[in-house]
Each structure stands twice: as structure tokens, then as C-alpha cells.
Amino acid sequence: MAAQAIKSAYDGASPAISPRKVLLQAVDLCHGYEARGEKVVALDNVNLTIHEGDFVTVVGPSGCGKSTLARIFAGLTMPSSGQALYDGKLIQGASKERGMVFQELAILPWRTVAGNIAHGLEIAGTPKAERARRVAELVSLIGLEGFEDKYPRELSGGMRQRVAVARTWATKPPVILMDEPFAAVDAITRITLQEELIRLTHATNRTVVFITHSVEEAVFLGDYVVAMTARPGRVLEIVPIPPMGSERTWEDMIKDPRIEAISAHVFELVRGRKAPTARNEGH
Ligand SMILES: Nc1ncnc2c1ncn2[C@@H]1O[C@H](COP(=O)(O)OP(=O)(O)OP(=O)(O)O)[C@@H](O)[C@H]1O
């Protein structure tokens, strides 16, 4: 039953057959760190192809190299070997084309909600009227109307996270890299944020790479899930998720037996208890 459900989920859903433009690529990517004489292989021969409009989730245990991968795609870390490409070109530094929401909350405490969201637009020299319009649009999308003039200290953790997401979204980078953006919020707020994120992504047509250590979150959000393993950090399998629509909710997901089977499969992969499905290796 479980194997059948996974098989039918693969049929017609493989990212490999997508005709869309390739936006991000990792080619034989390796990265090692050296700290106090000890070497750590954070990423070992990672290959990944991400198409325009994809919502990709990357899941794996702590220390498997998820943040390293996000930082390499952002251009903040140069890989030890291999290549990271954006639109066919080598990534050699940070760029406004690839926005990042960091694992540690990154909003400016001395700026209001509106001021935080407007920050990148100010740097980009966006005219004031256009800036105000875009900030209002995003405030509405993240459900923070009435909180525009509040400071981060006056907000809940979930609200702050929403501001961090909107801040990155504001400048419309084609690619948004999100490193465990909801890790620090409670389970109920997290579900709301995930549902909002799906709607925001569909409404703005972005390409998203979303890092998480939660299998449920990865399966709920992703068009496909990149399952990783630790020491050394490797991609075990790319698991396609059957389309559930932009209005999907957690209730929809929990009721869907295909999703249950896929979640169980991914869970076993990242726990190191199951060999990858052969047809998806080395995507
Ligand atoms: N600056 C650094 N110096 C030395 N080692 C590092 C550094 N950054 C990461 N590492 C090591 O590289 C490996 C991968 O780290 P990374 O932060 O990419 O993992 P992660 O999957 O994001 O983990 P988590 O889920 O805990 O955030 C870990 O073993 C970590 O100890």
C-alpha cells in the first residue's frame, strides 16, 4: 500500500521532466570546514537542479549541511569544489537576485514593521510612492495590517518571522532561500505561517529553496523534497510531492494517504534507516 502510494505520487510529478528554465544548479558540490585542526565534510558531491517556479524543500538531520548549501546558493560561502550556478552562471558572491531569510532572525530592532519591509527597497533606490505601495501590499499578504508602526519588540515571535519573510520578499528576488525560518515559532503559528507562505509564493510566483529539519514541513510545502543525510552531507533522494494546490491546508495533507506514505518514506531516509529509491538517485 505504502509503496503503491509513493509510486503513484512519482508518476507525472518528477521534477526531471519539467520543461521550465533551470534557475539554480549544484554540480558536484563539495564543502569542507576546518576548525581547530579538525576537518568536517559538510557537503559531499551534491548535485541538484532547481527550475524556475519550483518550491524546493531541503530536509535532513542537524549538521547535514543544509545551511551550508543555502549559503553557497546565496553566494555567502564559496564551495571547496564543484559549482553553484544561477541562470547558468557561476555564483561568485551575494546578489539581489537571491534573497535569504536566515536561520537566526534577521530583522532590524530599531525599525518598525513597515521600516523593516521597506529597508531593501530603500537600498535599491525605489521611489517613495512605489515603496509605500509595495510595503502595504506585503503587510496585507502577511496579515499584519494595523501593525505597520510597531517595533519588533512589540511583536510576537511569529509576527517577527513574518516581517523577516516580507523583508526578503519586498525586493522581488527571483530566488528566495529560506533557512529554517519558522524553527523558533510554536506549532500552531507555524502551521499558519506555512499556509501563508504557500499563498504568498503562488501570488508572487517566486522560486523558493526552503531548508528545514521537519519532514512534515518539507512535505507540506515542497513541490519536491531533497532528503539529505549527515556526515558527510549528501543528497539521498529527491522525492516529488503530488500537487496539492495553493489553498492547501494541514487538514488536507493529513487526510491524504499518498502524503502519509511519502512522509514515512522521507522520515526513514533522513533517519538513515532506508536506502534511497534507485530511480531518483543522483538527480
Ligand atoms: N563556520 C564553520 N566552521 C566549522 N565547521 C562548520 C562551520 N559551519 C558549519 N560547520 C560544520 O559543517 C557541518 C554542516 O553545518 P550546517 O550548518 O550546514 O548544517 P545544518 O544542516 O544547517 O544543521 P542545523 O540543522 O543544525 O542548522 C556541521 O558538522 C558543522 O559543524
Ligand SMILES: [Mg+2]
Ligand atoms: Mg542550519
